[in-house]
Amino acid sequence: MKLHWSPRSPFVRKVMVCAHELGLAERLEKVRSTVAMSRPNAEVMKDNPLGKLPTLLLEDGSALYDSAVICEYLDGLARGKLFPKGAARWQALRWHALGDGMLDVLILWRNQRDQPVERQVREWLSGFALKIEKSFVTVERELPGLRKAPFGIGQIAIGCALGYIDFRFPDMDWRRRHPLVGAWFEEISQRPSMQATKPEQD
Amino acid sequence: MKLHWSPRSPFVRKVMVCAHELGLAERLEKVRSTVAMSRPNAEVMKDNPLGKLPTLLLEDGSALYDSAVICEYLDGLARGKLFPKGAARWQALRWHALGDGMLDVLILWRNQRDQPVERQVREWLSGFALKIEKSFVTVERELPGLRKAPFGIGQIAIGCALGYIDFRFPDMDWRRRHPLVGAWFEEISQRPSMQATKPEQD
Numbered sequence: 487m488k489l490h491w492s493p494r495s496p497f498v499r500k501v502m503v504c505a506h507e508l509g510l511a512e513r514l515e516k517v518r519s520t521v522a523m524s525r526p527n528a529e530v531m532k533d534n535p536l537g538k539l540p541t542l543l544l545e546d547g548s549a550l551y552d553s554a555v556i557c558e559y560l561d562g563l564a565r566g567k568l569f570p571k572g573a574a575r576w577q578a579l580r581w582h583a584l585g586d587g588m589l590d591v592l593i594l595w596r597n598q599r600d601q602p603v604e605r606q607v608r609e610w611l612s613g614f615a616l617k618i619e620k621s622f623v624t625v626e627r628e629l630p631g632l633r634k635a636p637f638g639i640g641q642i643a644i645g646c647a648l649g650y651i652d653f654r655f656p657d658m659d660w661r662r663r664h665p666l667v668g669a670w671f672e673e674i675s676q677r678p679s680m681q682a683t684k685p686e687q688d
Numbered sequence: 689m690k691l692h693w694s695p696r697s698p699f700v701r702k703v704m705v706c707a708h709e710l711g712l713a714e715r716l717e718k719v720r721s722t723v724a725m726s727r728p729n730a731e732v733m734k735d736n737p738l739g740k741l742p743t744l745l746l747e748d749g750s751a752l753y754d755s756a757v758i759c760e761y762l763d764g765l766a767r768g769k770l771f772p773k774g775a776a777r778w779q780a781l782r783w784h785a786l787g788d789g790m791l792d793v794l795i796l797w798r799n800q801r802d803q804p805v806e807r808q809v810r811e812w813l814s815g816f817a818l819k820i821e822k823s824f825v826t827v828e829r830e831l832p833g834l835r836k837a838p839f840g841i842g843q844i845a846i847g848c849a850l851g852y853i854d855f856r857f858p859d860m861d862w863r864r865r866h867p868l869v870g871a872w873f874e875e876i877s878q879r880p881s882m883q884a885t886k887p888e889q890d
Contacts, residue, residue: 523796523809523811523812523815524809524811524812524815525811525815526815526818526819531818531819531822535786535819535822535823535825535826536786536789536790536792536793536819536822536823537815537818537819537822538789549782550778550782551782551785551786551789552785552788552789554756554781554785555778555781555782555784555785558781559778576752576757576761579752579756579757579760580751580752580753580757582757583753583754583756583757584737584738584753586754587738587740587753587754588738590738590792591738594725594796601809604806604807605806605807605808605809606807607725607726607803607807609725609726609727610725610726613725613726613727613728613739616728616733616739617728617733617737617738617739620733620737620738620739621737621738623737624737
């Protein structure tokens with residue numbers, strides 16, 4: 487299987503963490519791809535009209551996206567348990583949506599922040615900051631559940647969001663305000679799947 | 689169950705179409721909520737730190753988001769078939785991701801378009817237009833599959849994206865370039881679930 491891949495995309499990282507957890511990492515042929523809101527990637531768009539990473543090409547030539555679909559597909563392929571069944575499923579999927587939603591906010595935030603000041607929308611920037619701070623409060627409240635549940639897609643998504651903050655927002659200083667979240671992130675960061683997928687600086 | 693709801697959110701519409709298809713619409717108590725990138729909604733953020741619609745409150749007080757999670761939860765509750773099992777699942781989820789991805793692009797596009805011209809980023813606007821046009825090409829290519837498969841989350845998501853274009857981008861004139869997609873959309877729009885959830889003008 488070919489994966490449109492980048493060492494800097496947090497959504498790609500989520501897929502790669504799943505692949506490592508499931509023993510599938512070697513089966514993914516990584517195709518280095520670069521996308522940006524201002525520079526659509528024609529090669530990626532041949533397989534995914536939205537031009538987004540990650541996009542997975544299956545053996546039969548068909549494409550799978552977005553990251554949530556790819557992660558669940560890999561879990562099914564390996565008969566894994568990253569996506570639990572039954573009542574635990576909804577909690578895991580909500581955590582997954584929280585991590586992905588944090589990433590959506592962070593990516594918009596970065597796109598705004600990197601614009602010239604006169605193009606920045608002040609209300610958007612303050613809205614992004616508020617949503618991320620509220621998300622930290624939610625993660626902190628859910629730490630007992632995150633620790634108790636088997637490591638799966640929920641913890642992976644939130645972990646990738648925290649890793650992206652350290653990568654792209656190194657000055658956010660969130661560990662001071664949320665040390666318990668910091669301690670949990672430190673723990674899960676020791677997993678080989680997280681170590682093998684750390685984002686690389688440009 | 690309480691649903692943070694708006695008659696204008698396409699992601700809320702997706703949930704409501706599912707609810708109608710599953711016979712659950714009457715079980716959802718709709719709480720009229722307004723969110724915008726420049727105006728975070730404190731009431732919604734009590735239940736969802738990301739401040740997004742839709743957010744569902746279950747009987748036990750816990751919250752579910754995002755729309756994908758809520759739709760699948762409702763499908764499970766009603767023992768429905770909007771999310772197929774087995775091989776058909778990945779095709780349905782890819783269509784779902786295509787519809788949701790189109791909506792993500794359209795919402796960013798509208799946020800940009802509604803800014804003063806000096807704040808608009810020209811490369812973003814042309815990127816949005818390209819991605820939506822490529823998405824139409826993909827939908828057109830997949831029409832045989834969309835028609836053959838049972839009506840489910842894939843058709844619902846793409847249908848809600850097309851409906852959002854008519855609502856917020858009425859000048860796009862996409863039916864001229866993609867008449868076959870227009871004919872399919874006309875067909876699925878006749879379903880009571882789609883009729884009952886048409887977006888309302890401000």
